[in-house]
Amino acid sequence: MSDIKRIGLMTSGGDAPGMNAVIRAVTRSAVVENIEVYGFLRGFAGILDKDYKKFTYSDVGGIMERGGTILRTSRVPEFKVPEVRKKAADILKDLGIDVLVIIGGNGSLTGGKLLSEEQGIPVIGVPASIDNDIAYTDMSIGVDTCLNTVVEAMQKLKDTASSHERAFIVEVMGRTSGYVALMSGLAIGAEAIIIPEVPTDYDALAEKMWDERKRGKINSIIVVAEGSASAYTVARHLENRIGFETRITILGHIQRGGSPTAFDRILASRMGNEVVKAIKDGDFDVMIGLSKNDLIRTPLEKVLSESNKLDMEIVKLAGILS
Amino acid sequence: MSDIKRIGLMTSGGDAPGMNAVIRAVTRSAVVENIEVYGFLRGFAGILDKDYKKFTYSDVGGIMERGGTILRTSRVPEFKVPEVRKKAADILKDLGIDVLVIIGGNGSLTGGKLLSEEQGIPVIGVPASIDNDIAYTDMSIGVDTCLNTVVEAMQKLKDTASSHERAFIVEVMGRTSGYVALMSGLAIGAEAIIIPEVPTDYDALAEKMWDERKRGKINSIIVVAEGSASAYTVARHLENRIGFETRITILGHIQRGGSPTAFDRILASRMGNEVVKAIKDGDFDVMIGLSKNDLIRTPLEKVLSESNKLDMEIVKLAGILS
Amino acid sequence: MSDIKRIGLMTSGGDAPGMNAVIRAVTRSAVVENIEVYGFLRGFAGILDKDYKKFTYSDVGGIMERGGTILRTSRVPEFKVPEVRKKAADILKDLGIDVLVIIGGNGSLTGGKLLSEEQGIPVIGVPASIDNDIAYTDMSIGVDTCLNTVVEAMQKLKDTASSHERAFIVEVMGRTSGYVALMSGLAIGAEAIIIPEVPTDYDALAEKMWDERKRGKINSIIVVAEGSASAYTVARHLENRIGFETRITILGHIQRGGSPTAFDRILASRMGNEVVKAIKDGDFDVMIGLSKNDLIRTPLEKVLSESNKLDMEIVKLAGILS
Amino acid sequence: MSDIKRIGLMTSGGDAPGMNAVIRAVTRSAVVENIEVYGFLRGFAGILDKDYKKFTYSDVGGIMERGGTILRTSRVPEFKVPEVRKKAADILKDLGIDVLVIIGGNGSLTGGKLLSEEQGIPVIGVPASIDNDIAYTDMSIGVDTCLNTVVEAMQKLKDTASSHERAFIVEVMGRTSGYVALMSGLAIGAEAIIIPEVPTDYDALAEKMWDERKRGKINSIIVVAEGSASAYTVARHLENRIGFETRITILGHIQRGGSPTAFDRILASRMGNEVVKAIKDGDFDVMIGLSKNDLIRTPLEKVLSESNKLDMEIVKLAGILS
Incomplete structure (x- = not known):
């Protein structure tokens, strides 16, 4: 059992329906375990700007059904610069953030992986991308x-x-x-x-x-x-x-x-809860994924070394059926 | 009481959700009154091509909820030529069509008015236009x-x-x-x-x-x-x-x-039935309209001499509330 | 031009989709005219309990699309007792409420009419009832x-x-x-x-x-x-x-x-704005109604002496078309 | 490569959205392979009543988006009697049906398994059940x-x-x-x-x-x-x-x-196509299933010896998050 006291939570990159349901599930699952949740606004930008809000159980009520992300999102190209990541890591450490939970696509997860590798910030990823192009999960949130x-x-x-x-x-x-x-x-x-x-x-x-x-x-x-x-x-x-x-x-x-579908709400709820289970297990620098009906954890490095390719059988099928 | 035996039915111009519900209501209301219904395909083009189908009670089952129009529609620019309208009128007379029911917008109704004025074909119009620009009806079908x-x-x-x-x-x-x-x-x-x-x-x-x-x-x-x-x-x-x-x-x-809303289904059902009532009353060359919760009949000439203008109060209101 | 400075706003009886859009439109239209809006919670109960909140322009952002009513609603049977209404009127006067705006059905409007007649509280009604049983409006909000x-x-x-x-x-x-x-x-x-x-x-x-x-x-x-x-x-x-x-x-x-339809949002926005126009005109103890595409104001007494009856022609029509 | 010339196709048990999309995909995939498709109406009842229709490519156009099943469905309790199954098998053989494709739940698949074991009719199953209680598939059609x-x-x-x-x-x-x-x-x-x-x-x-x-x-x-x-x-x-x-x-x-969701349409299309692939492979008495993002084939006997149990972790999760 890890002794994590406070986690950071952010959504990043293109927004995807279901992000709010992840925010809700991470927060409520964490609160039950007496872990504090700091929500950073506008992805990595919110870390750099120290723009965050502490989230309680009731702060995340009524958000599961809403599209978009209450944490907002942005693309932060300057995060490709190591010094910028260093600055972000310093801020996270100052704030006492033990783990950073990143909800986003391959780009955002790459930012997270670098934060971890270079700066030693433990990171957990949740795949959210309408293109379903993230490896090691059957489905990403929002698809x-x-x-x-x-x-x-x-x-x-x-x-x-x-x-x-x-x-x-x-x-x-x-x-x-x-x-x-x-x-x-x-x-x-x-x-x-x-x-x-x-x-x-x-x-x-x-x-x-x-x-x-x-x-x-x-x-x-x-x-x-x-x-x-x-x-x-x-x-x-x-x-x-x-x-x-x-x-x-x-x-x-x-x-x-759009309000997330049942599938995205359920997937997001389960993944958000699994994030907290991984934290309790001390299982960091992984991404939560869906495999069959189970949740799996895969090292970010492995996730990011591959990407979901289009199934050419389906291309063929679409031709046959139309 | 008129002695109408057979009516023609067509949709014309831009299609609008609810047209099928009018087709259903006209057909079923007519059949109950022992009036035959000939549905012409692709608007005026179907008259010119003698492309039609006799519609029975059950032919129009299960169509109310479907968007588009099973009669299909087209724009027929050549209908602006008097000789073309003459040809259409001759075909309608040959087929024994006593009244032509036109579901469409201002352009289609104008074609109908000319058919009536020049060629003596009795016409009844049903307003369908997503722009709600037809006069003498609070709402057109599809809006x-x-x-x-x-x-x-x-x-x-x-x-x-x-x-x-x-x-x-x-x-x-x-x-x-x-x-x-x-x-x-x-x-x-x-x-x-x-x-x-x-x-x-x-x-x-x-x-x-x-x-x-x-x-x-x-x-x-x-x-x-x-x-x-x-x-x-x-x-x-x-x-x-x-x-x-x-x-x-x-x-x-x-x-x-899209499947028509409750409002469009109800309006279309009522207007379609009113068409047959107007036929029985011998009330021709009119358009069916909605005024408050009642149906009214207005001479096509009057309808087409005006057009619904945008309510400038609503322009102002949108500015205040946004 | 009246010199109204502060109005009360409440939703009452069974809730209806579109009530929030009225709340938004009344509030924003009032604020533009420098009129303060006090929103009372749970209908007449909120007056009796002095449970209210001052509403600003931005307080009503993002609510138009939400079903239900952010002011909540309740049925308050004891409001049938004159002494209770007297108490409510005293509270409204103490709070400096110049006009009370009531969004609700025949029952709620009756409560308002009594407040006005007995206690001299000027009232304006907005018809909201999924049964469409309120007279002097073609459609009520929520239908x-x-x-x-x-x-x-x-x-x-x-x-x-x-x-x-x-x-x-x-x-x-x-x-x-x-x-x-x-x-x-x-x-x-x-x-x-x-x-x-x-x-x-x-x-x-x-x-x-x-x-x-x-x-x-x-x-x-x-x-x-x-x-x-x-x-x-x-x-x-x-x-x-x-x-x-x-x-x-x-x-x-x-x-x-459910999120209100386009029709209910537009009707609610227009009626909410008309409430403030009526206030500026000093036109009290009326209900806003829709007649054709126009808004009308009818004395509450007249509204409540009648009720919308079912159109028996439509009963017949449903039999013909099914 | 098998030399299947004609297949039977039926939906059975409780209907599920997406059944029509399976019907379309099986038919079109079969037609492309020069395999004839006979659609039996009302499940096993249609076999017993010789109530069927030959399906062409265009017969299944415009059905994917429709809820229910155009083949209709019924529960046929007498199919539990071996003699009744014998009669059904004889009819199928008389009609030259080489394989029977059954779209349905555990009960219908059991009927199919018995037809195969006792009567030697090759069967392929497609799991459709809103309860998601069928083993060896992550998801059943309609869920x-x-x-x-x-x-x-x-x-x-x-x-x-x-x-x-x-x-x-x-x-x-x-x-x-x-x-x-x-x-x-x-x-x-x-x-x-x-x-x-x-x-x-x-x-x-x-x-x-x-x-x-x-x-x-x-x-x-x-x-x-x-x-x-x-x-x-x-x-x-x-x-x-x-x-x-x-x-x-x-x-x-x-x-x-309801019109099937994207997921059900895609799953149904893929499974319907996989049915025809299995037929070509001579792979009978199996059920098509989804495992991760792949399609699998599992012997009916194995499928029916288990059933999907509720995941008790999700029961717990629902308690934590609500």
Whole structure:
């Protein structure tokens, strides 16, 4: 049993639905164990600015269902500078923070790993990223809510698509990962899914759509990951090649919002509690992950040396089923 | 009591959620009165192409809850040519269509009015338009569902907006009318609403946002009607003037989809039934409208000589409450 | 122009979605006019207990989208005693409350009317009641959200109903009014709607369902208003008469919750602002109402001498369309 | 590579959202491999009644998003009689069905296992059950949608709960399993969760609620699995012991409906496709399961010899976090 007295808690990077549920679960699980929780605002920026708040049991009531993060978040590029990390570590030590709990994606966890390696600050990570690109967890927090948001939006498009003779192009999040585009495209039965992991052959796409129209299919939905092309580019390609009228939807940050789904609330609650169990076990510099229905702890170093790759079988499946 | 035996039914122009509920209500109310219903596909195009289907009571089961229109819709610019309307009228007469029921917006109703005036085809209109720009009805079909779709999307944005320090710009439908932008902006508490009816002073907007940031407000949502400016234009203005980082959402045709709300289902059911009552009363060349909780019938000529203007009191109110 | 300096604000009776949006709109509109707002907790109970809070512009931020009421609500039967009302009036006078704004249903407005008549406290009412039973307004606050909640729930039931050969019975709110049952039943295409305003002939109902099953209809949804019969009673009648297996849903207070719809947010915002306009005009002892798309003010006495009756045409319509 | 030419497909037992997505994926994956699909209506009853339909690629368009099952479902108690299974097998053989694909829960899979063992009909199972009580799969189809339905309903209750001083009791599905009650209770932060797996101490529950009220907590949500007690029983216990006013919600079959979530659509699509892969591999008498992010095949015999037990750690967690 460790003798941890006070932990820091922060959310960092792109926000993801379910972050608040982690905050609640970490706080309440810690309080039950007589561990104090300091919540830092705006991720690493809040450490550097000493901008924090002590969290009690009731401070985190009524937040599980809210999208976003009450701790707010930011990207702090200067955290790549070792001196800046040194400063953050000094502040954490001054504040008597025994462990820093970081809720975020690969970038934020990397910041945490460096804090630990260089500065000796014990760190525990909780994976939150709508791209599901973090290794050693079946699912990251926020993925499930994001996918449902995208699918619900595209479902509405499907209604109106059937009323017209048009192609609809939907641009979704994913700078380096086509995960959201692929999974939502599969879930909606999109005619085409354009992702960074697979080169786009616009001639073949235009031909496919032309063939389908000849066979009587009068509408189509094309999903494109922002990291692959913009919806406008896709539209121009199609209009140039086959003269299709297209309509564009860009979902933007809507994909990061919304009340978390049951899955994200449960996953977040379990992971947040597991953080405190790991602390009690003295198990640091790990990330909590989901494997089957169990929670696992994997060293951050191992987590960050890999990344979840897109399952090419699913790319193929989406082609078969659409 | 008129001796109408067979009516034509069509949806036309931009589709609107609730059109299927009108189709269902007209059909079932007609069948009960021993009136046959011919549904024409793709609006006026279906008349010109003789593309229609006889609708029975059970043909319209299970459609009320579906977005879009099972009759599909299209815009038929050639209907502006009198000879084309003559051809349509001849086809309708050949088919023994006694009355043509048109579900659509001002443009579609104008086509109907001309069919009646020039060609003697009795016409009854049902107002469907997400812009709520049709006169002599408190609400058109589809408006309520559209507003809820936009508000739900923006609500998700509000979650994530609170997590960041950014301005979010949402582009919504409305080529000539700011109705959707104004009402959704009011319902979400948007910081700014940019609409065609009011000139945009970007200097004043930038200054307002700058002031709010100084007072501690860290995020904002700006709604813009597509007919006023594109979201990208607004973003550029703000970035140039005050260097704000902005994020963009373009909802597109999502706004025309979705299962209709209770309000749209009820309004559509009532209006569809009123169509058949008007037919039985021999009351033609009118549009069904909602006035208070009652249904009214107004001559198409009168309806089309006016249009619903935006209520400037609500523009002011949105400014006070945000 | 009146010289009102301070107003009291309360929600009372059954809560309704949109009450928070009224609170926000009254507060912000008042603050802009340099009028102070005291929010009393738990309706009339908060006056009697001197349990209140001064509301500023920012106190009401982020509440519009929340169901329920941040002022909470209660039923206070002892308010029927004149001495109790006298005590309340004395407290209001001591606190320097110039006008009391009451958001609630017929019961709460009656309490307000008595406060005004007997004790000379100027009162303004805002109609909030999911039963839409308040006169002189086309719609009360909360109705639209409630109907959508019920329709969405029943829509899910319709999915599963088509998979089985069963009757599903849904009990909805409405002790004296069948409004929610009727309108939601119309919007979902329920096979039968059982409401207090119309006597139920279970023999005829059983026969109708039996006939429909013979004609191939394999499932049905029956909506019942709690004031007419319990779902269990209806089930027993059907099982006894025709041996149908039934399944029961009782929605309960779910019908009072949920984030308000666009309609309720807009109506609430406009009515809240109109309260302050009425105050400035010195127009007291009135209720704000919606008539067509305009806001009207009607003396409370007139409002309370009538009540919205169910439209029997809609009862008939529901029978035709189902 | 097997030489399967024709497969049978059926849904059986309680319906679950996502069944249609499995039907679509099996059909389309089979058609691509030149395997014919016969869909049997109402589960085993459709086999016995020779009530089936050949499914083509386009027959299963537009069904993924629909709740329920287009094949309908039923419980067929007489299938417990060996002679009845013999008759079903004979019919399947007459129809040239090479493999029977069964989408359902433990009961339906048991029927399938017997068909295979006794009658030599090759069978492949797909786990669908909102109780998530099927072994050898992390998740069954329908679980995720069901949980979200329950959580969304209870979230609405939470809104109104905060407006009152009352306890709300929600009865959810689960005759032998507390899974839905436990997971939804965790996801909503319920004050108490009453499940068949844990004996209920009403004295302790009443005392806990009494203590919480003394500490200022004014409302509570209690979730009860139907297999443990009825909501009315729980209400009576609490009212007798501590005089709390309670309000009841019984969700009923709403829990089986609704458009499937992204998770259920994706899982169903993948499992449906895996069925056809297993067929091509000649891998029969197995159930498709999800393990981590991979699909696995487990002999039906093994699957049916175990059952998913409730995770008692989660029972404890729900207690800590509420």
